[in-house]
Amino acid sequence: MGKLTEEAKLMRRIEQRFMKGIVQYGLIEEGDKILVGLSGGKDSLALLELLARRSRIYKPRFSVVAVHVVMTNIAYESDMDYLRTYAEGLGVPFVRYETSFDPSTDNRKSPCFLCSWNRRKALFTVAKEQGCNKIALGHHMDDILETLLMNMTFQGAFSTMPPRLVMRKFDMTIIRPMCLVHESDLVEMAALRGYRKQIKNCPYEKDSHRSEMKDVLKRLEEMNPEARFSLWSSMNNVQADLLPVEVGEQEKE
Numbered sequence: 001m002g003k004l005t006e007e008a009k010l011m012r013r014i015e016q017r018f019m020k021g022i023v024q025y026g027l028i029e030e031g032d033k034i035l036v037g038l039s040g041g042k043d044s045l046a047l048l049e050l051l052a053r054r055s056r057i058y059k060p061r062f063s064v065v066a067v068h069v070v071m072t073n074i075a076y077e078s079d080m081d082y083l084r085t086y087a088e089g090l091g092v093p094f095v096r097y098e099t100s101f102d103p104s105t106d107n108r109k110s111p112c113f114l115c116s117w118n119r120r121k122a123l124f125t126v127a128k129e130q131g132c133n134k135i136a137l138g139h140h141m142d143d144i145l146e147t148l149l150m151n152m153t154f155q156g157a158f159s160t161m162p163p164r165l166v167m168r169k170f171d172m173t174i175i176r177p178m179c180l181v182h183e184s185d186l187v188e189m190a191a192l193r194g195y196r197k198q199i200k201n202c203p204y205e206k207d208s209h210r211s212e213m214k215d216v217l218k219r220l221e222e223m224n225p226e227a228r229f230s231l232w233s234s235m236n237n238v239q240a241d242l243l244p245v246e247v248g249e250q251e252k253e
């Protein structure tokens, strides 16, 4: 067999991690109809390509629809023609959905919280309208580990965005099929595919904690090249007996 080019190696690595995440966390089942949130960023563009390809050759059978949510009160330019052409070029139907929110109605909540809450609500609405049982988001392994570190540092909680979240109340499951894919590989894939960069001009955007955690993760990997794998494994290896238990809680045991 001939030698694989760097490009082929990259795509093979991404696909292997993508498939491993799907199988390991049971993300796709026979008959699923999956709504993909297509923001226009590199991660969801890659997610749509990988899912669209799998939907043609994958057993169990499943289908895919893409949606881009437009928040009309935010001056955020998305190239709709590009997104539609991209999705349809992959054989995936594309939906554009408009919504908005009024930041003055609840000034206890930040505009970023209200925006993502309303975007989430819009995704559920479109998923129901399209008869989808799952919503796929483009978060990758780095996003999930950064959120783990942020939740521990700022919320005092050992939690993150899980690869699979069943929301019984809404009869909907959120999936993150890129959960084992590394961001550095997606950056390379975006360059290889020539994804068009979306113009971001959200007046509120300043996710500084996330970029700080990106640095923390990088620093941890400098100390131990296996750090990301250890951090990931720690979520499946919670040794409850070796964690602090408060007095009242001890009595309940």
Ligand SMILES: Nc1ncnc2c1ncn2[C@@H]1O[C@H](COP(=O)(O)OP(=O)(O)OP(=O)(O)O)[C@@H](O)[C@H]1O
Binding pocket: 036, 037, 038, 039, 040, 041, 042, 043, 044, 045, 067, 068, 069, 070, 119, 136, 137, 138, 139
């Ligand atoms: N406007 C949108 N319409 C549809 N889905 C969205 C939208 N914005 C975000 N999403 C979904 O939520 C995920 C996480 O959103 P986030 O804002 O962190 O991503 P991003 O930086 O805009 O882009 P990406 O993750 O696609 O590179 C995206 O990967 C995508 O699946």
